[in-house]
Amino acid sequence: MTFQQPKIDTSPKVSDEIRKTTCYMCACRCGINVHLKKDTAGEMQVAYIEGNRDHPVNKGVLCAKGSAGIMQHLSPARLRAPMKRTGPRGSGEFEEISWDEAYDIAVKWLKPIRDTAPEKLAFFTGRDQSQSFTSWWAQAFGTPNYAAHGGFCSVNMAAAGIYTMGGAFWEFGQPDWDRTKLFMLFGVAEDHDSNPIKMGLGKLKKRGAKVIGVNPIRSGYNAIADEWVGITPGTDGLFILSLVHCLMKAGKVDLPYLAQFTNAPVLVNEDPDSAEFGLLLTTEDGKHMVIDRATGKPAAFDAPGVRPDLAGTLRKAGVTHRSVFQHMAEKYLDDAYAPETVAAQIGLPANRINRIAADLARVAFDEAIEIDQPWTDFRGTRHEKMIGRPVSFHAMRGISAHSNGFQTCRALHILQILLGSVETPGGMRFKPPYPKPATAHPKPHCKVSPGKPLDGPHLGFTHGPDDLCLTADGKPARIDKAFTWENPMSSHGMMHMVISNAHAGDPYKIDTLFMYMANMAWNSSMNTSGVMKMLSDKDETGEYVIPHIIYSDAYSSEMVAFADLILPDTTYLERHDCISLLDRPICEADAAADAIRWPVVEPDRNVKGFQSALIDLGARLGLPGFVTETGAQKFKDYADYIINHERRPGVGPLAGWRVGVAEGQSTLQHGRGGPNPAQLDEYIKNGGFWVGHIPDEALYYKPWNMAYQDWAVKIGLFDKPAPYIFSLWCEPLRRFQLAAEGHGTRQPPDHLRERIKATLDPLPIWYPPLEDGHVDPVEYPIHALTQRPMAMYHSWGSQNAWLRQIHGRNPLYVPTKLWQQHNFVEGDWARVTSVHGEITVPVAHMAALNEDTIWTWNAIGKRKGAWALENDAPETTKGFLLNHLIHELLPARGDGLRWSNSDPITGQAAWFDLRVKIEKVRSPGHSYPDIPAQTSPVGHGPARVSQKVGK
């Protein structure tokens, strides 16, 4: 039939209003435009979410999670009101109560603790984006037991970066995406820094720049890598140090850069009998000492005009001192790091390691770039150009979640620095408030006084034994044993140890466990079944071993079921937040930036932003800072705090639109300034964020560039210029080693001495993952990993009707060699056994995978009754967690000790050290272990979803 084309409306109204806020579908913090439409009742409803084009993080794009935000906002798993537990712990049986009753219960538990023993509160806040606020609350309460989730995430990466060069990746720094010519990506969680990495990869692809992916699994980003290095898990450090070996041996290192901007020329004490053995020589006023090549004489590293000598030596008071660089040459030129030596262990041919080293050298030195931009360094030397080494790197959990992760992350930074590619064009660039060296961060504090605040911030950077958090009798001061001899540089705390230590009463018993946004009864804990038992265990008197548990979450997670008191949080579209320069801001390499969330819609439930609840609770407990002089509540809510709190005079949570004075008139200014009652309105007008651009002269060489230093002081990042040099030689590590060798008054326990000597080397080393020394690699020959998909953030995604259709199942992916060896066919099941436990799970074949590695998507498996899913949802029947196979302690090996399954330096959870064996089994039809259902306090989701606000 002849067809009459219908007329359609190609210009329908898009929405009634756009409100711009910050996404929270993961920790990326992209800007979003939330389109609102009036529903049939005339109420504004969220209709559509897209990326904000003006936003510094995502520049308009938005990932799968962000684009499905509406289904998270409308999730059936949203909690509706405060609740108190009515059934046994873990049952999920609750009754809804008022906020007043909830606060009364919390105060009844917390007030006596604060007055007598504040350490009996353990307050840990998970994937918190308000740590500068929550830590301030915990400090006012007086407990030493506060941290967020860094200890089980990527503290190795963050701490290694800050100790080495004053910043790491992600919110600390990023590749110079516009100029880099060779990009090497080591294992990352694909949901982290998600849009910026994808945008960056897109830029590289457009220019035809080369991407090398180093990851046992070739999914996601590695799928588009021009070259895939399917490395053996846990050997990244060895691979990197072999590259270092090749580059040094060929003299392909940036000598001027090393001499000027690092401690490579600083002199090291070489007298084995000295109490300063292995420490860096200093001048009388405490400056690191170098030999000035111009005069041949010793000088402070930063003296005007000094030309530090990489080959310097000095004999002083009978002691020989040689430069750090000479120590590096000795260490890394050794054949122990030669490609031929390490190839088999890494799982790569030796010539491939040589080739990659040659690629790095060629691009860094033969394809160097120059920018005609003069700048002046901290020695007063003017440089006419900015020289770039266009090689860049990015890494995250893949290399850090091992027990050798800290040294591996350090090794990667050493490689970057040897190439002269940190803070130079085409390399890696810091984002404000970084660069900021470990010495500019606080030290950890743990001094408890009943009824009083803690003596300072909980978390920080230790520089030697004196900074450890130990009690007078040498016992751990913190419940997680952070900053002790077992893990002296645990800068982010160790959230993964809190529950097991509290359950064991080691180092002491606690009264109340207070957590926020951390699914510790499920995917965020090692040994999930064990942790659920610890949370619900009773003592001989019939009381719970952990007496009280308070938990705040927006959704009905697995952890909710184990709490006694629930403080229901809002969704991300219903809340105030500040993504603050005091915390983990949204800065870019070219600019300082911060952002807010604000309630683009009001909650339709009796819920409250957790931070506002903490403010109420702080006032009811009379915590200093939370009450006025008359004892009244100081801040109405979190928004009021964001506007009016000042951390230092003139420096508050948000840097934009503060009040200053110019020519006698009050004026709005950025960076420093007094509180502005209309500050949040200004942010809202500007799209939810503030950006302050870095001047051109200050864009690179930031740690040494006086133009940057002056700019940073002006906007309030620090109070006076603080240039520094990179620490190739990490002296704090050496101070702990010296103690282990018997020097000093604060001494480690004897059983830890040898481990400290072996692992806390001041130059990066590689040692096999510690599990290899406790588990028979012949019996358990397979490496087992998890990763998170780009379309899911932790456990949150499964409550999202759209996202769970993308990632509703998580088979165990098995490489071809093992697939054939075990005669697997599609639809088969396997029993996977570690020395700690076993799981039975569905398998699937994957060819693009290291031949000795199996893996699955993390946190797709769910407990029945959680997340408002039906009890027969595939997440509960076929989904599973590898966590059941991983213990927070390593297996006993006959020395009478149980060693922590963590990095011995930072305490980072060593998730990826796991070794297993597999066998084919008859399909049980259901994954094992099959944890009994929890009652859902919010019921189950609707059978059908037809999401449409407009007609």
Next chain:
Amino acid sequence: MTELPASTMKKLGLVIDLDTCVGCHACVTSCKGWNTENYGAALSDKDAYGADPVGSFLNRIHSFEIQPETGPAQTVHFPKSCLHCEDAPCVTVCPTGASYKRVEDGIVLVNETDCIGCGLCAWACPYGAREMDPVEQVMKKCTLCVDRIYNENLPEEDRQPACVRTCPAGARHFGDLGDPDSDVSRLVAERGGFDLMPEQGTKPVNKYLPPRPKDEQIDVLAPFLEPVAATPSGFLGWLDKALEKL
């Protein structure tokens, strides 16, 4: 049966770069978000929180593995939506005229008021690019965001399909493939863009850009880095000379 126009004034479509797509599914949910709220019936989900959730999507990512003769296996992420074929079998098969191809731009649409939900078009489409909505029982397919690309209520820079606007890696491009001078046509020419299953004779408008060669074999004879010294002391000798030259 329904007639196709003899020719269309433009051939609007997508160019999808398989060398750049990381398989993140941003296009999938962004598409679902826009199109559930806009053109036609909502894109529904049945058993949304249950054992077998089935929802309609206009765009999905499939992931494949390739095992080359030499070198390691590769992963390819393959986004798939309606290709707005010039000879669209889904249109000619439609018994009611609900499926049609627009004369002005070549977009293939379903006029939902005329759709009887017979499913013939989905059966006729060799790409599996049409999906019956599980709740509304009406045929859903990519509209190329016909209600965005001309929409005067949107800023001009946003007048592109939701999937293109959101793609973080920039792997999706939109334009007139009938105009040889358009950016998308040039991209296709430069990168060797190809038709999906050309043997089906559907003349798809959308094009795919192939993945670039990967994991090139190492030339075992290629020169490695030349050592400056064999021992640490030799290295120091080199270092001293090198520092003198600076």
